[in-house]
Amino acid sequence: MRKVAEVIYRLRYILASCVLVLTIFFGLSIHGKLDNTITAWFSKDDPVYVAYSRFRDTFEGDRYLIIAIKSDRIFSMDVLNYIKRKTSELEDLPQVKKVHSLANSNKVIGTKQGIEISPLLENLKKERLQNIKHYTMNDKLFRGYLISTDGMITSIIVAFDEMDTHEMDMVIAKVKKILNTGKPKGVSIYLTGDVMLNYEFNDITRQDETVLPILGIILAVFVSFFLFRSILKVSIVLVGVVVSLVWSIGLYCLLGYSFNAITGMIVPLVTILSVANSLHIIEYFDEVSEKLDKKESFVSTLEYIMTPCFVASITTSLGLASLITSPIGAIKHFGVSAGAGIMFSFIIAIILAPLMLIVFPSSKSAHHEHWRKILAHLAEFNLKRYRYILVAAFVAIVFFGYGFTKIRIETNELNWFPKNSDLYKSSMLVDKKLAGSGDLEIFIQGDEGILKDPDIMKRMDLLSQEIKKMPHVKKVISLANYVKTVNKVLQGDRPGEYRVPDSRSLIAQELLLFSFSTDGREELESIATPDYSKGRISVKLKYTSSEDVKALSRLIDKKAKEIFSGTDAKVTLTGISYIFSTLNSYIIQSQISSFTLAFVLVIGIIYLVFRSVRYGTLSILPNIFPIIVVLGFMGLAGITLNVGTVMIASVALGICVDDTIHFLTRFRKEFDRSTLNVPDAIRKSTLMVGRAIISTSVINISGFMMTIISEFEPTKEFGWLMSLTLFLAILGDLFILPSSMLKVRGMLIRGREKNTSNERP
Secondary structure (H helix, E strand, O other), X not given: OHHHHHHHXXXXXXXXXXXXXXXXHHHHHOOOOEOOOHHHOOOOOOHHHHHHHHHHHHOOOOOEEEEEEEXXXXXXXXXXXXXXXXXXXXXXXXXXXEEEOHHHOEEEEEEOOEEEEEEOOOOOOHHHHHHHHHHHXXXXXXXXXXXXXXXXXXXXXXXXXXXXXXXXXXXXXXHHHHHHOOOOOOOEEEEEOHHHHHHHHHHHHHHHHHHHHHHHHXXXXXXXXXXXXXXXXXXXXXXXXXXXHHHHHHHHHHOOOOEOOOHHHHHHHHHHHHHHHHHHHHHHHHHXXXXXXXHHHHHHHHHHHHHXXXXXXXXXXXXXXXXXXXXXXXXXXHHHHHHHHHHHHHHHHHHHHHHHHHHOOOOOOOOOHHHHHHHHHHHHHHHHHHHHHHHHHHHHHHHHHHHHOOOOEOOOHHHHOOOOOHHHHHHHHHHHHOOOOEEEEEEEEOOOOHHHOHHHHHHHHHHHHHHHOOOOEEEEEOHHHHHHHHHHHHOOOOHHHOOOOOOHHHHHHHHHHHOOOHHHHHHHHOOEOXXXXXXXXXXXXXXXXXXXXXXXXXXXXXXXXHHOOOOOOEEEEEOHHHHHHOHHHHHHHHHHHHHHHHHHHHHHHHHHHHOOHHHHHHOHHHHHHHHHHHHHHHHHHOOOEOOOHHHHHHHHHHHHHHHHHHHHHHHHHHHOOOOOOHHHHHHHHHHHHHHHHHHHHHHHHHHHHHHHHOOOHHHHHHHHHHHHHHHHHHHHHHHHHHHHHHHOHHHHHHHHHHHHHHHOO
């Protein structure tokens, strides 16, 4: 490493210039493109996503805004006229594909001539209000969908074309303005649905991308000044953080990735590792510069610090890079960019930090005698109580290992928002009073006209009836509902005639009658294609966990295949709730594959660097301990695995091992290359690196704690659980690791004797 350090010294100004040029390059590459749609979580060749895309393209997209209008006077002239006006105004927005409300819904009534299908709110007059209310409240399609069962909430459902982030922002602003203009007294408006979810995700992403870097910089300044009381050393840390963030985010953009709700977690990761690298360099430079000149201080610092800092950085980077095994796109992109960012922070630190230390004059860091006293007491405690420490660690691992078996997975998007947010409250209102906040779709495909086949339609109706009996289902809508409604009216409104006719020609006639009006035709086209070769059964769900949705999906899929067995119809289960429930299995896969890969790579790197089975094995317990405890705590506390917390194990392993490496490096220097016994080597190692371990851990903990300001619950949970993990990692490195060394001191002594004998000529 000395030769490398000397090369860096000789080329220090050239390398610093390269850093400047690359910083400008990466800075110019940063864009503000956001994507919080399902494409952020699923790859475009994922079979689940492909099936959903095919369904969405068939039925004019699945990007909906649900507008819930609450009033105790829904069926009054002013409120119904308000609904008519707003429906018309929303239809005029350029990005809107279709609007469905009471204002453009049809009523089907029998006449002497047979049947009349006309707009529900046609010729709106005061004397007709009671009839409109009676019809609406008794219509099986409207009730629980466009009107609540208590008649106090109605909905306007708006379907949109695909929109980019800017268009979505503009549309939501226009929608809010439209709804608030001329709003009757006593009317409350609530917005939810897929479009609103994406809008709120984008808002959270912007906030995190703006606020977290600023907080990271403030944190770096505060902590470094507290530790060093030196403007220069604060500047060294600050420059390292800013340049590392620019490189990391610039690379993210160069790779063609769009920002999403979890991208903000790159900031605390890169910040804390950048600060840690700079801190270790400054600490060691201060130690050697008391006896050496500037050049030798520069070279000696890098000679000593490069190996542990490189290993610490590469292990953290590999822990993050292991996330590329995840099938979830956003997690994969995060792992690639954050992993590269960690290595960037190492390169930037070894080039800029020692250069700034020799170019600009600075006072030495104060020697804190109270630190030495604390660390000396800590070392003595370990020497006297190491057996108890190991027993306590073992008991904790067993207890929290049991807790790990209780951990649940959750991918319901609503759970990613705070319970007090407007979106969550609006969604819960719709869930309770209307058709629910979730949906599953059964996509039926076949030859032209297959849906007019009485056998197929009866199977659709049978499946709908079976699904209604299943848990968490609030409403089921299909083409059969419309045919049954028309058939009942044609047959004198007799209740027993609310059924699917036996005749194909009669079904075709009833569908033709319903489609005579423009609104009627649009209603039918929302659930079946014009040639009746494709149709949907929409299943509206109440708010529930993704595990429940997954279980329900299995039931529906099994029942659908059973009912349509032996027909020419192809049946596919899809819908937003379904595809997000599939993230459950992806999260399990991510947890297993990424942590396994991270463990093999990280521990393997330690074995290679130390070229010792002894030191590699010693590193396992103190690093597995905090991860098992935190995952077990999650299970016992009911904290779920989600798109944020699934990354804890892999990321934590990469970070936790950093201080283990620094402790082992110092111990090996004191023990293997001297005549110190194990207890004395532990004492000296604790005194020399204990302060740096605690300082870097405090920085790391503080860095992750800043994510608690995020409105995105997975980011918030990831942050504070990572902070807890890193606090436990301090216990692992300063208590469990020395205790393990004392337990196997005989093995360490034999290893030193073997190395000494091998070195003799």
